[in-house]
Amino acid sequence: MSSIRPAETFPANTPAASQIFTTVLSHGPLTRLEVARRAGLSPAAVTKAVRPLIEAGYLVEDADDQARPALGRPANPVRVDGGRALFIGVKVTGDEIIGVLTDLCCRVRVARHTPLPDREPKSVLASVTELVGELLAEAGDLRIPVLGLGIAVSGDVDRGAGVVRYSPFLQWRDVPLAELAGATTGLPVTVDNDVRALTVAEQWFGAGVGLSDFAVVTVGAGIGCGLVVHGRVVSGAHGVAGEIGHVTVDPSGPPCHCGNRGCVEAIAGDAAIVRRIRETTGAEVRDTAEAVELARRGVPGVREAYARAGEAIGRGIATVANLLGPERVIISGEGLAAHDLFAEQIRDAFAAAAFGSADRCDVQTRPLPFEEWARGAAATAIQSFIRADDQR
Amino acid sequence: MSSIRPAETFPANTPAASQIFTTVLSHGPLTRLEVARRAGLSPAAVTKAVRPLIEAGYLVEDADDQARPALGRPANPVRVDGGRALFIGVKVTGDEIIGVLTDLCCRVRVARHTPLPDREPKSVLASVTELVGELLAEAGDLRIPVLGLGIAVSGDVDRGAGVVRYSPFLQWRDVPLAELAGATTGLPVTVDNDVRALTVAEQWFGAGVGLSDFAVVTVGAGIGCGLVVHGRVVSGAHGVAGEIGHVTVDPSGPPCHCGNRGCVEAIAGDAAIVRRIRETTGAEVRDTAEAVELARRGVPGVREAYARAGEAIGRGIATVANLLGPERVIISGEGLAAHDLFAEQIRDAFAAAAFGSADRCDVQTRPLPFEEWARGAAATAIQSFIRADDQR
DNA sequence: TTCTTTTATTGACGACGGAAAATAAGGGCT
DNA sequence: AGCCCTTATTTTCCGTCGTCAATAAAAGAA
Numbered sequence: 001m002s003s004i005r006p007a008e009t010f011p012a013n014t015p016a017a018s019q020i021f022t023t024v025l026s027h028g029p030l031t032r033l034e035v036a037r038r039a040g041l042s043p044a045a046v047t048k049a050v051r052p053l054i055e056a057g058y059l060v061e062d063a064d065d066q067a068r069p070a071l072g073r074p075a076n077p078v079r080v081d082g083g084r085a086l087f088i089g090v091k092v093t094g095d096e097i098i099g100v101l102t103d104l105c106c107r108v109r110v111a112r113h114t115p116l117p118d119r120e121p122k123s124v125l126a127s128v129t130e131l132v133g134e135l136l137a138e139a140g141d142l143r144i145p146v147l148g149l150g151i152a153v154s155g156d157v158d159r160g161a162g163v164v165r166y167s168p169f170l171q172w173r174d175v176p177l178a179e180l181a182g183a184t185t186g187l188p189v190t191v192d193n194d195v196r197a198l199t200v201a202e203q204w205f206g207a208g209v210g211l212s213d214f215a216v217v218t219v220g221a222g223i224g225c226g227l228v229v230h231g232r233v234v235s236g237a238h239g240v241a242g243e244i245g246h247v248t249v250d251p252s253g254p255p256c257h258c259g260n261r262g263c264v265e266a267i268a269g270d271a272a273i274v275r276r277i278r279e280t281t282g283a284e285v286r287d288t289a290e291a292v293e294l295a296r297r298g299v300p301g302v303r304e305a306y307a308r309a310g311e312a313i314g315r316g317i318a319t320v321a322n323l324l325g326p327e328r329v330i331i332s333g334e335g336l337a338a339h340d341l342f343a344e345q346i347r348d349a350f351a352a353a354a355f356g357s358a359d360r361c362d363v364q365t366r367p368l369p370f371e372e373w374a375r376g377a378a379a380t381a382i383q384s385f386i387r388a389d390d391q392r
Numbered sequence: 393m394s395s396i397r398p399a400e401t402f403p404a405n406t407p408a409a410s411q412i413f414t415t416v417l418s419h420g421p422l423t424r425l426e427v428a429r430r431a432g433l434s435p436a437a438v439t440k441a442v443r444p445l446i447e448a449g450y451l452v453e454d455a456d457d458q459a460r461p462a463l464g465r466p467a468n469p470v471r472v473d474g475g476r477a478l479f480i481g482v483k484v485t486g487d488e489i490i491g492v493l494t495d496l497c498c499r500v501r502v503a504r505h506t507p508l509p510d511r512e513p514k515s516v517l518a519s520v521t522e523l524v525g526e527l528l529a530e531a532g533d534l535r536i537p538v539l540g541l542g543i544a545v546s547g548d549v550d551r552g553a554g555v556v557r558y559s560p561f562l563q564w565r566d567v568p569l570a571e572l573a574g575a576t577t578g579l580p581v582t583v584d585n586d587v588r589a590l591t592v593a594e595q596w597f598g599a600g601v602g603l604s605d606f607a608v609v610t611v612g613a614g615i616g617c618g619l620v621v622h623g624r625v626v627s628g629a630h631g632v633a634g635e636i637g638h639v640t641v642d643p644s645g646p647p648c649h650c651g652n653r654g655c656v657e658a659i660a661g662d663a664a665i666v667r668r669i670r671e672t673t674g675a676e677v678r679d680t681a682e683a684v685e686l687a688r689r690g691v692p693g694v695r696e697a698y699a700r701a702g703e704a705i706g707r708g709i710a711t712v713a714n715l716l717g718p719e720r721v722i723i724s725g726e727g728l729a730a731h732d733l734f735a736e737q738i739r740d741a742f743a744a745a746a747f748g749s750a751d752r753c754d755v756q757t758r759p760l761p762f763e764e765w766a767r768g769a770a771a772t773a774i775q776s777f778i779r780a781d782d783q784r
Numbered sequence: 785t786t787c788t789t790t791t792a793t794t795g796a797c798g799a800c801g802g803a804a805a806a807t808a809a810g811g812g813c814t
Numbered sequence: 815a816g817c818c819c820t821t822a823t824t825t826t827c828c829g830t831c832g833t834c835a836a837t838a839a840a841a842g843a844a
Binding site for chain 1 (some may be wrong): 511548591603617622627630631634635636637640641652707716744749
Binding site (some may be wrong): 405406407408433434436437438459463464466 | 830831832833834837838839840841842
């Protein structure tokens with residue numbers, strides 16, 4: 001029924017091979033010896049696993065002859081050939097969809113977005129199909145095959161089954177998106193939660209490379225959190241995890257749409273900040289951009305709203321750090337546009353609420369280009385393609 | 393120097409073998425076919441791995457001929473022979489040490505405790521050595537070899553290195569306890585954090601059997617939490633994790649020794665409850681036992697302190713559930729003696745603060761016999777003996 | 785008895801990855 | 815140029831593990 005083309009398959013049958021590939025993918029050009037060391041394998045095993053990958057064109061020997069040690073046989077590093085294959089990532093938001101065409105190294109080649117007429121699965125699917133079609137055309141111009149499609153959706157998503165169980169934002173329930181999109185695009189489709197997708201991108205290509213325990217916190221309309229523990233993204237027993245947005249920081253705080261009071265999101269979410277500014281200053285603020293504008297102009301009371309938000313976020317992050325002891329927390333999201341307005345409060349609140357050696361955790365902020373969410377989706381597609389059933 | 397006897401070694405060289413053994417250990421008698429199904433192996437592999445384990449006496453065929461299906465060749469279940477080997481677990485608290493002698497199935501055979509003269513590593517080591525000596529004598533009477541010693545200590549413990557990095561309670565820093573105890577007892581020693589040890593016991597022999605994601609919350613003098621994610625106990629990048637006791641539930645709450653206000657422990661720890669009762673009722677309460685007594689007698693204001701504690705614990709658990717989405721949370725600890733006084737509040741607060749499907753998490757309470765902490769230590773020794781480098 | 789059904793075992797086989805030795809590829813030295 | 819030294823990579827050989835397919839075993843059913 002669904003005419004998914006039996007797309008090119010990745011020649012890494014053995015766990016060692018896929019582990020080697022992901023090591024090279026994440027850690028740039030590496031000599032075979034170095035790969036062996038990092039992957040805990042013998043050099044011989046690396047040579048053997050690398051050969052078919054080079055033959056298939058996924059890896060290339062890097063003729064980069066700089067900074068070579070004076071002694072001994074020159075090393076012959078290998079790296080992933082990003083131009084060998086392309087992937088498409090799509091992020092579905094409430095009112096638009098963002099799509100990117102990336103290469104195998106998850107570098108964005110083309111980014112597009114289209115508004116969404118409505119949130120019905122049918123129309124969303126049609127828009128996605130159209131956008132993917134455009135990106136496929138671009139890929140055709142480049143004469144590089146597209147080997148997978150990743151779709152990121154907020155809410156409870158069962159990646160294994162390819163089903164969106166429940167997305168409050170889109171008001172979807174049990175939509176078999178992977179199957180549907182597979183049928184219309186002819187590509188192998190991976191569907192995952194948006195924050196988890198972003199976390200995968202950080203884990204493989206970003207600030208989480210090489211770490212087995214870290215967290216990604218997204219600040220924006222909502223406050224989300226992706227967790228990596230023991231080298232694997234946490235999905236939770238019931239498909240939901242990382243709900244830092246509904247961690248209570250002040251039981252007497254403002255009411256949250258979840259029914260409680262003083263959730264992180266009820267204080268530091270975009271809408272909460274704007275509402276707070278309206279309430280305390282009486283100013284006519286419509287959206288975040290205006291709020292940031294006012295704050296930068298030094299309108300009294302506005303910075304205070306941001307300070308409060310920063311404190312809430314810092315406390316939320318400290319909670320994560322106290323419970324999981326991650327090595328690093330990466331703060332990202334659209335909300336970072338206001339970074340300078342609450343960075344200090346985040347740090348202070350974190351330092352104050354982190355217990356014991358949890359404060360050794362490295363908290364960093366990372367700007368998030370608008371297409372980053374879609375890039376995360378592409379990362380999940382790459383991950384599925386490599387079928388890395390291994391951790392780390 | 394250290395005369396660690398080259399104790400009997402476990403004949404499970406291959407990962408498959410140790411996985412098979414742990415499966416049988418946790419899931420009681422199983423037919424080989426069933427083991428194969430659960431461990432994801434072929435029946436042939438099970439047969440081959442089981443043979444040497446039976447020959448060495450660790451597994452026995454269970455002649456339990458009940459409830460056999462009428463058809464086909466009768467199944468021949470295998471189970472672990474608990475009496476094949478013994479292990480010793482020791483829990484070091486501030487003023488006493490508790491030791492247990494358990495069998496290979498972690499069933500307690502003998503339990504002992506001794507007061508501790510002081511907290512110097514030297515005297516603690518001497519007391520531990522003496523207690524272990526007594527238990528070894530008991531084991532000698534039974535004519536069963538003791539194959540390992542587990543020691544549980546609160547604080548930051550590096551299990552791999554066998555070093556207590558920092559224990560605020562004992563005021564220890566970088567004490568190489570495994571090496572020291574190994575030298576005085578002649579046993580292979582495993583040292584781990586006390587809450588993690590308890591968690592290991594639950595994972596292998598308790599309410600966490602078969603679950604890949606769950607949490608253990610201990611209520612008592614402190615509030616602790618052990619986490620299992622992806623089938624493995626979480627240790628945190630810096631050796632500390634599960635600090636649920638210092639999750640803030642009320643920023644305007646009572647001050648905590650950690651420097652913040654309104655931590656779970658500052659509201660629901662033993663000392664906090666007692667202090668609260670004294671403050672609100674003026675009653676002369678010295679310890680928890682008296683507090684419980686007053687509450688049961690219905691003294692006004694006392695139940696309220698417990699209700700407050702229950703609410704704090706419930707919120708803390710909800711935070712864990714929101715962040716990690718565990719399948720189950722097991723509440724335990726000495727504090728459960730007052731279980732009837734706050735169980736309801738825990739449940740209510742949890743249900744209110746759990747977001748989305750996090751409330752599908754199964755929250756259960758489990759009474760904790762006084763020697764349970766020591767049994768956890770024994771479980772870590774058993775785990776080390778089996779050297780299960782595999783997860784699940 | 786003979787067949788059926790289910791569980792356990794056996795033996796051949798293939799694949800994976802390790803160890804060690806061989807080879808490759810410089811650069812410096814004489 | 816020829817030799818030596820060092821380090822990277824490859825080759826060859828080999829053990830191990832686990833699967834597959836066939837077979838044995840142990841009952842009840844026909």
